Amino acid sequence: MIIELREFTRVEGNGKAEIVVENGEVKDVRLKIVEGPRFFELLTLGRHYYDVPDLEARICAICYLSHSVASVLGIEKAFGVEVSEEIQLLRELGLIGELLESHALHLYLLVAPDVFGYPDAIRMATKHGELVKEGLALKAFGNSIRELIGGREIHGINVKPGGFGRYPTVEELENIERESGALLRLARRAVRLFASLEPYGEKAGHFVATDGYLWGDKLISDEDGSFHYTERIEERSLVYSFAKQSRYKGEPFFVGALPRLLLKAEMLTPTAKRLFEEHREKLATGYVSYNNLAQAIELVYALERAGEIAKKLLDKGIKGENVPVEVKEGEGIGYVEAPRGVLIHHYRIDSGGKIAYSNIITPTALNHAMMEASLFKEARKLYGETDETVLVQRLEETVRAFDPCISCSVHIVKL
Amino acid sequence: MMDKLKLAVFELTDCGGCALNILFLYEKLFDLLEFYEITEFHMATSLSEGSHYDVALVTGTVSSQRDLALLKEARNHSDYLIALGTCATHGSVQASVEGSIREKLKRVYGDEGNPMRALDSKPVVEYVAVDFALPGCPYDKNEVYQVLMDIAKGIEPVKKDYPVCVECKLNEYECVLVKKGLPCLGPITYGGCNAACIRSGLGCIGCRGPLPGEVNPASEYEILKDLGYDDDYILRKFKTFARWEP
Ligand code: SF4
Ligand code: SF4
Numbered sequence: 270m271i272i273e274l275r276e277f278t279r280v281e282g283n284g285k286a287e288i289v290v291e292n293g294e295v296k297d298v299r300l301k302i303v304e305g306p307r308f309f310e311l312l313t314l315g316r317h318y319y320d321v322p323d324l325e326a327r328i329c330a331i332c333y334l335s336h337s338v339a340s341v342l343g344i345e346k347a348f349g350v351e352v353s354e355e356i357q358l359l360r361e362l363g364l365i366g367e368l369l370e371s372h373a374l375h376l377y378l379l380v381a382p383d384v385f386g387y388p389d390a391i392r393m394a395t396k397h398g399e400l401v402k403e404g405l406a407l408k409a410f411g412n413s414i415r416e417l418i419g420g421r422e423i424h425g426i427n428v429k430p431g432g433f434g435r436y437p438t439v440e441e442l443e444n445i446e447r448e449s450g451a452l453l454r455l456a457r458r459a460v461r462l463f464a465s466l467e468p469y470g471e472k473a474g475h476f477v478a479t480d481g482y483l484w485g486d487k488l489i490s491d492e493d494g495s496f497h498y499t500e501r502i503e504e505r506s507l508v509y510s511f512a513k514q515s516r517y518k519g520e521p522f523f524v525g526a527l528p529r530l531l532l533k534a535e536m537l538t539p540t541a542k543r544l545f546e547e548h549r550e551k552l553a554t555g556y557v558s559y560n561n562l563a564q565a566i567e568l569v570y571a572l573e574r575a576g577e578i579a580k581k582l583l584d585k586g587i588k589g590e591n592v593p594v595e596v597k598e599g600e601g602i603g604y605v606e607a608p609r610g611v612l613i614h615h616y617r618i619d620s621g622g623k624i625a626y627s628n629i630i631t632p633t634a635l636n637h638a639m640m641e642a643s644l645f646k647e648a649r650k651l652y653g654e655t656d657e658t659v660l661v662q663r664l665e666e667t668v669r670a671f672d673p674c675i676s677c678s679v680h681i682v683k684l
Numbered sequence: 685m686m687d688k689l690k691l692a693v694f695e696l697t698d699c700g701g702c703a704l705n706i707l708f709l710y711e712k713l714f715d716l717l718e719f720y721e722i723t724e725f726h727m728a729t730s731l732s733e734g735s736h737y738d739v740a741l742v743t744g745t746v747s748s749q750r751d752l753a754l755l756k757e758a759r760n761h762s763d764y765l766i767a768l769g770t771c772a773t774h775g776s777v778q779a780s781v782e783g784s785i786r787e788k789l790k791r792v793y794g795d796e797g798n799p800m801r802a803l804d805s806k807p808v809v810e811y812v813a814v815d816f817a818l819p820g821c822p823y824d825k826n827e828v829y830q831v832l833m834d835i836a837k838g839i840e841p842v843k844k845d846y847p848v849c850v851e852c853k854l855n856e857y858e859c860v861l862v863k864k865g866l867p868c869l870g871p872i873t874y875g876g877c878n879a880a881c882i883r884s885g886l887g888c889i890g891c892r893g894p895l896p897g898e899v900n901p902a903s904e905y906e907i908l909k910d911l912g913y914d915d916d917y918i919l920r921k922f923k924t925f926a927r928w929e930p
Contacts, residue, residue, distance in 0.1 A: 276726060277726075278726045305696070305697035305745070305746075305747025305748035305750075305751055305802060305803070305805065306697075306747060306748075306778075306788070306789065306792070306802050306805075307697065307747070307778040307805075308778060308781040308788055308792060309777075309778075310792055311781045311783075311788060311791060311792065312777055312778070312780065312781050315916075315920075316920065317917060320889070320921070320924075323889055324777055324924070327699050327701075327776070327777045327778075327821065328699060329699050329700065330699045330700045330701030330702075330704045330705075330822065331700060331704060333699075333701070374704075374707070378707070391717070391722065405710055409710060412708065420880065420881060420883070420884040420886070421880050421881075422705075422708055422825075423701045423704065423705060423708075423822045424701060424821055424822060424891065425880075425881075425884070426881050426884065426886050426889060427884040427886065429886075433884075434881075434884035434885045434886040435883070435884040435885050435886075674700075
């Protein structure tokens with residue numbers, strides 16, 4: 270017997286799951302992606318490098334800037350371009366805006382209705398209006414940073430190889446410094462709320478993240494040493510599934526907020542670090558549901574770090590100079606921590622500056638196997654114990670904890 | 685109080701931006717909710733209670749049989765259907781990848797998998813009649829607000845019919861095409877974004893699709909050729925967001 274779950278709601282993109290039951294026991298769970306193919310790798314082939322980050326942005330709206338930045342980093346690596354600290358800080362600021370926007374959307378509008386038993390945030394607002402408003406305030410602030418650095422709230426084209434089209438003004442940076450401080454209180458409240466959730470889903474066996482907090486030159490894991498994705502991560506097509514699946518040394522693994530905290534806690538800002546320590550025991554169990562709590566702690570990190578960056582830039586003064594980009598043949602990988610986890614853009618560029626090879630692996634594709642493992646565990650636990658509505662609800666929550674971004678999984682195809 | 689209009693958001697294959705942009709209306713969303721009740725919007729709600737919609741917004745391209753079925757359902761059950769965003773109106777980036785669907789699937793996924801039910805990405809307007817087409821990748825959120833308000837008040841919304849250039853001039857931005865030699869598609873692209881990219885000092889990449897009528901793609905082509913861009917570059921640039929015309 271196969272139980273078909275309807276399409277997931279309150280996640281980005283279109284996906285559903287199937288539970289295979291034999292002799293009264295859950296035998297398998299399949300995560301089906303019903304989003305159609307989007308062919309981004311083919312789209313960029315033969316295109317001039319300058320136009321590529323703007324196209325890649327369109328992979329996903331919730332994390333377009335992560336895609337632009339990963340793309341720019343890959344291109345700069347291929348050309349051997351090194352940018353100034355100012356440009357790096359501004360890119361980090363943009364990614365922080367995106368983290369705030371994405372985490373706030375996920376926690377307040379998509380997960381909180383589960384916590385309080387509503388079908389959505391709009392209906393939840395009648396009783397918990399304050400909370401919804403707080404979430405929207407955080408989200409709007411994140412978006413304003415994203416607009417400032419990226420050029421638009423969604424799919425801006427301001428992030429370029431070698432720098433930016435437009436640099437922020439002193440006044441705009443002062444606003445960020447001021448507002449990030451003011452919003453910190455809300456983020457701390459979110460930590461309290463999400464710390465009260467019970468654990469569910471699978472415990473992750475492996476964690477993977479980039480070596481810097483929001484981007485890196487390489488990846489790190491719970492094992493020793495840094496590495497390139499090609500060394501330990503393998504992608505394969507599955508006959509039954511609708512997505513390519515990635516494994517770390519053959520095993521499912523987890524990327525996202527929880528892995529970031531567990532692998533990079535020493536890089537956190539003071540308050541975020543304190544909150545992490547306070548909840549370390551819980552988080553270290555590795556249950557995927559604690560990804561929600563980890564995201565809440567990252568809201569605190571993002572606000573503190575945004576303030577730090579704005580201050581640093583204001584102290585030094587904005588120069589607004591781009592670094593010249595010289596076209597030559599080369600190969601480069603950009604690693605970024607999108608809000609939902611590691612994002613990889615890998616390019617080879619020919620001597621004319623055109624893309625000759627491109628490979629993109631998104632967090633949702635990396636987490637796909639882990640998501641299935643979690644669904645399987647949850648389905649086994651609950652099947653026969655509760656009625657189907659509760660089962661379905663809990664399975665949706667399990668998937669939602671990963672904050673999956675289905676549009677983003679560019680490899681994915683409906684069979 | 686009069687009954688609220690039933691509003692549905694249907695998302696086909698896309699980046700999620702056009703659906704997300706509705707949530708980015710913030711307070712204005714609550715203003716809209718004075719007139720509308722959302723009965724279908726799977727990114728935002730677990731409820732799905734409609735069988736008839738006064739207004740249906742459809743985002744994304746038709747890229748699979750599921751998309752096609754969903755689109756037909758949206759069309760059959762709605763009075764007023766809006767193709768929302770450049771995916772839905774012109775196909776946007778995913779529809780610009782040329783080649784047969786089988787060949788494309790093979791190049792990305794290898795020989796595995798059965799591509800039977802995947803379709804070549806096409807905009808919504810290729811399959812059904814729409815009552816209004818609002819382009820933009822993503823569309824300007826103030827524009828969708830205006831359109832929905834107009835409909836609620838019984839006014840037929842008006843389509844923008846001037847190029848991005850006009851908004852650029854109104855904002856007094858420096859022309860990046862002439863002054864910086866950047867490839868800017870502003871002269872031949874639907875206005876309505878308030879020249880967002882030129883504000884950053886960068887050229888318009890044509891995300892709102894080509895403006896038909898008086899505009900002159902041939903002269904844009906000549907300008908870009910004079911600036912030193914080759915044929916392949918210019919053609920690809922022209923076709924990135926729009927292989928189809930609504
Ligand atoms: S038109 Fe652009 S923003 Fe809208 S869904 Fe398509 S790719 Fe995304
Ligand atoms: S300037 Fe061009 S590319 Fe930018 S938002 Fe407007 S139409 Fe789109």
